[in-house]
Amino acid sequence: AQKVTQAQTEISVVEKEDVTLDCVYETRDTTYYLFWYKQPPSGELVFLIRRNSFDEQNEISGRYSWNFQKSTSSFNFTITASQVVDSAVYFCALSEPRGGYQKVTFGTGTKLQVIP
Amino acid sequence: EPEVTQTPSHQVTQMGQEVILRCVPISNHLYFYWYRQILGQKVEFLVSFYNNEISEKSEIFDDQFSVERPDGSNFTLKIRSTKLEDSAMYFCANSIQGGGYNEQFFGPGTRLTVL
Numbered sequence: 001a002q003k004v005t006q007a008q009t010e011i012s013v014v015e016k017e018d019v020t021l022d023c024v025y026e027t028r029d030t031t032y033y034l035f036w037y038k039q040p041p042s043g044e045l046v047f048l049i050r051r052n053s054f055d056e057q058n059e060i061s062g063r064y065s066w067n068f069q070k071s072t073s074s075f076n077f078t079i080t081a082s083q084v085v086d087s088a089v090y091f092c093a094l095s096e097p098r099g100g101y102q103k104v105t106f107g108t109g110t111k112l113q114v115i116p
Numbered sequence: 117e118p119e120v121t122q123t124p125s126h127q128v129t130q131m132g133q134e135v136i137l138r139c140v141p142i143s144n145h146l147y148f149y150w151y152r153q154i155l156g157q158k159v160e161f162l163v164s165f166y167n168n169e170i171s172e173k174s175e176i177f178d179d180q181f182s183v184e185r186p187d188g189s190n191f192t193l194k195i196r197s198t199k200l201e202d203s204a205m206y207f208c209a210n211s212i213q214g215g216g217y218n219e220q221f222f223g224p225g226t227r228l229t230v231l
Contacts, residue, residue: 035219037222042224043205043224043225043227044222044223044224044225045159045207045222045225047219047220047221047222050219091158091159093159102147102164102211102218102220103161103164103172104149104151104161104220105161106151106158106159106160107158108157108158109158
């Protein structure tokens with residue numbers, strides 16, 4: 001069965017520090033997809049990135065970057081020069097195709113607090 | 117940009133009452149999902165729905181739960197007889213296609229409080 005582990009429950013950093021959120025996943029499928037979502041205090045889930053299992057290229061989007069390492073089943077997320085607005089809970093998620101639809105399994109989330 | 121909407125934003129109900137949570141998906145999306153998040157915990161899959169049928173449901177989604185698209189646009193989650201442990205945030209999600217590559221767009225959630 002699929003599983004997503006986010007070992008860091010809470011992280012506090014001072015503004016402008018870099019921070020990396022860890023994500024380790026388990027799946028028996030060879031084709032799968034990984035996502036990161038942000039949940040700000042207001043509660044909604046905001047999509048950040050997706051990555052498929054065949055694409056191990058790292059990605060950078062502004063201050064955000066993602067490191068996908070298939071060999072270690074990890075999909076880590078780094079925020080560079082953190083800002084107070086980055087304070088939120090971040091969820092890593094694994095999607096496995098099921099015929100015509102997908103089933104998404106979320107990690108337990110990492111609460112990031114950026115201190116001004 | 118199209119958005120998923122959910123109503124109500126907060127629902128308070130008495131234990132044993134029926135509740136219906138409503139979602140208006142993005143118009144050309146065909147795959148629909150409900151998730152639950154108990155306060156402070158992770159987001160859990162409840163059910164997926166396509167072509168007016170349940171594709172898959174989790175062990176959480178027991179006989180007390182049902183889903184439907186009553187008018188082809190709204191997507192509802194009904195809980196027949198609420199229990200205290202049903203208190204949670206319920207998220208509706210949808211995707212344009214079913215393949216795993218397509219991200220699911222989430223609604224803002226309905227916070228259900230069962231007293």
